[in-house]
Amino acid sequence: MTDETTTTVHVPLGDRAYDVLIGQGLIGRAxxxxxxxxxxxxxxxxxDETVAALHLAPFEAALKAEGIDSTALALPAGESTKSWPYLTQSVEWLLEQKVERRDIVLALGxxxxxxxxxxxxxxxxRGVRFVQVPTSLLAQVDSSVGGKTGINSRQGKNLIGAFHQPSLVLADIDVLDTLTPRDFIAGYGEVAKYGLLGDAGFFDWLEVNGPALATNPALRQKAVAHSVAMKAGIVSRxxxxxxxxxxxxxxxxxxxxxxxxxxxxDRLLHGEGVAIGCALAFDLSARMGLCSQEAPSRVLQHLRQMGMPARLSDIPGELPDDEALIALMGQDKKVVDGRLRFVLARGIGEAFVSDDVQVEMLRAVLADARH
Incomplete structure (x- = not known):
């Protein structure tokens, strides 16, 4: 369903189905x-404190205009907030606010x-409903949709969590104007990922229109809506x-x-890590003879065109050696029976999952990416 200003993507999950609304001015209509x-x-x-300073007042005003009382907790901004201490603080605060099982928690950030x-x-x-109001490009196209929730551990990222679908997602593309250029571009890493994994035509479109997304709301809305629709389809299946x-x-x-x-x-934002990871995955695929050398070249060229990091050498500061990086990959949730699993590609838009990666190939790809 689409009106002049808003695109609606439905996530069909039976009695847990919900809509993702993408458009301008949604915080004002919240x-x-x-x-x-x-x-x-x-x-x-x-x-979080950064988002609260920019968007909490208009968000609360929009709720108040409909007679909805609200209370808010602003946590520190940054990836380190996805941790046990802040989860504990959040849950205890929600209990102090006497949030009942029939109530709704709003995630603004x-x-x-x-x-x-x-x-x-x-x-x-044991489970209350929540609504996602994503304020970054990365959250709008990826993390707000699909019900993956969680925190990080010292052992690795997103290792503690639950599948818990939101009741509604409001992706207001106007708020993306308040992102720093780096944060906007970092989120673009997840947009490009959708074309690379399953839609070569979308990647073709991004090669032409990607640089204009930061300044063109219509193109931005189209990119967000297409990404969300792709994710909704995959999640529903x-x-x-x-x-x-x-x-x-x-x-x-x-x-x-x-x-x-x-x-x-801040040395490496999540979307930047994804972008480098996509480039490495295509390098690995080409090295394994799965795709032509043209594919990783296109990925690298497009990431460079967007001003994104694409190699290990683009990360500031020292990195652990290759063996240490491979050991960190071994902590990933995608490990099955002790075997590393990678998403590889037979070409742009043709991704598949494999646990048949030789460590020697992996070492060679990492070594190349350091230069």
Missing amino acids: GALIAPLLKRPRVAILT GGVIGDLAGFAAAILR DETEQGERALLNLGHTFGHALESATGYS
């Missing part, structure tokens, strides 16, 4: 859009807040990642290891 879901006119908002708030909602009173959904992890085995190696710090 009260009217959320009100039908409420059993009583009261919500609790989890956000990027992927970190969406993952943390969703997990808090999943375990609070494989909600708990028994098969096809694993393709969404293109670039993530490499990316998560690199995030861990850089301490989940």
